[in-house]
Amino acid sequence: xxxxxxxxxxxxxxxxxxxxxxxxxxxxxxxxxxxxxxxxxxxxxxxxxxxxxxxxxxxxxxxxxxxxxxxxxxxxxxxxxxxxxxxxxxxxxxxxxxxxxxxxxxxxxxxxxxxxxxxxxxxxxxxxxxxxxxxxxxxxxxxxxxxxxxxxxxxxxxxxxxxxxxx
Amino acid sequence: xxxxxxxxxxxxxxxxxxxxxxxxxxxxxxxxxxxxxxxxxxxxxxxxxxxxxxxxxxxxxxxxxxxxxxxxxxxxxxxxxxxxxxxxxxxxxxxxxxxxxxxxxxxxxxxxxxxxxxxxxxxxxxxxxxxxxxxxxxxxxxxxxxxxxxxxxxxxxxxxxxxxxxxxxxxxxxxxxxxxxxxxxxxxxxxxx
Numbered sequence: 001x002x003x004x005x006x007x008x009x010x011x012x013x014x015x016x017x018x019x020x021x022x023x024x025x026x027x028x029x030x031x032x033x034x035x036x037x038x039x040x041x042x043x044x045x046x047x048x049x050x051x052x053x054x055x056x057x058x059x060x061x062x063x064x065x066x067x068x069x070x071x072x073x074x075x076x077x078x079x080x081x082x083x084x085x086x087x088x089x090x091x092x093x094x095x096x097x098x099x100x101x102x103x104x105x106x107x108x109x110x111x112x113x114x115x116x117x118x119x120x121x122x123x124x125x126x127x128x129x130x131x132x133x134x135x136x137x138x139x140x141x142x143x144x145x146x147x148x149x150x151x152x153x154x155x156x157x158x159x160x161x162x163x164x165x166x167x
Numbered sequence: 168x169x170x171x172x173x174x175x176x177x178x179x180x181x182x183x184x185x186x187x188x189x190x191x192x193x194x195x196x197x198x199x200x201x202x203x204x205x206x207x208x209x210x211x212x213x214x215x216x217x218x219x220x221x222x223x224x225x226x227x228x229x230x231x232x233x234x235x236x237x238x239x240x241x242x243x244x245x246x247x248x249x250x251x252x253x254x255x256x257x258x259x260x261x262x263x264x265x266x267x268x269x270x271x272x273x274x275x276x277x278x279x280x281x282x283x284x285x286x287x288x289x290x291x292x293x294x295x296x297x298x299x300x301x302x303x304x305x306x307x308x309x310x311x312x313x314x315x316x317x318x319x320x321x322x323x324x325x326x327x328x329x330x331x332x333x334x335x336x337x338x339x340x341x342x343x344x345x346x347x348x349x350x351x352x353x354x355x356x357x358x359x360x
Contacts, residue, residue: 071274
């Protein structure tokens with residue numbers, strides 16, 4: 001049973017590492033914090049894995065845990081830091097093949113991040129889910145809002161992001 | 168920039184960096200972390216509950232030994248209060264976990280309720296912890312055969328310790344819990360408007 005869970009967990013992390021890491025990039029600024037946050041999300045996925053009932057897509061379930069962990073991280077960031085056992089299980093390196101893309105897109109990405117940083121914490125979370133290309137229904141399931149409410153919020157956010165980009 | 172361009176740009180944020188995970192090491196790290204956290208919680212619970220249990224036994228013994236009525240009243244107050252403290256600590260331990268597989272709104276709401284319970288607990292600490300212990304200890308000491316001068320010094324020391332404990336609890340509420348409560352309330356409000 002434990003072995004099955006370890007295998008399932010390993011596969012889950014392998015398949016979703018980029019997704020989880022993008023969320024970490026969104027919420028933590030420096031690399032050490034991003035790694036810690038990655039481990040914190042992984043820890044919470046591991047602990048919640050026995051509770052997963054296949055009622056939603058596994059990706060939606062991961063987003064739900066990741067978002068809750070990140071919101072908690074933002075709330076507690078000023079007070080205390082998670083004291084992680086230091087094992088270099090997560091490594092981040094610049095992708096050499098994409099250096100050219102990186103140079104071309106870094107300015108736009110910086111601009112996007114700047115515009116997102118102007119939003120409040122709740123809108124930032126919705127923006128993250130929207131940019132991750134989730135449907136309104138999935139965002140509603142993760143955030144706890146109704147689909148209509150999500151649609152209204154996203155329309156408002158898109159307008160603010162477009163205005164920010166055009167200035 | 169339209170919606171699709173924004174999403175495309177966002178997806179590029181992770182392709183410029185590659186993440187490599189050693190699943191074995193990650194599992195090892197997680198297991199160590201879980202063990203460390205459990206050990207920490209167990210130690211804290213053991214420390215707090217064992218102090219209350221030791222005090223309960225000690226003042227039960229005092230209750231049987233002390234001849235003066237006022238001393239017996241004081242010892243009874245402390246013994247009963249130790250029971251209340253143990254009960255409160257055990258109850259707080261059961262309710263401390265918040266399920267993070269819930270949606271964000273429910274999760275934030277239950278986190279807020281948890282914080283508000285902690286605030287309530289610390290706000291009432293004077294009535295369920297400090298005053299009963301302070302009064303109990305004073306009653307036991309004052310019924311003993313010490314000189315009046317000693318009794319005054321001892322009473323002042325007890326009052327000072329109780330005041331300091333009360334101050335520490337108030338500070339924890341105003342410095343840590345209230346700001347967190349405000350942040351959570353704001354987050355919930357921002358999410359729902």
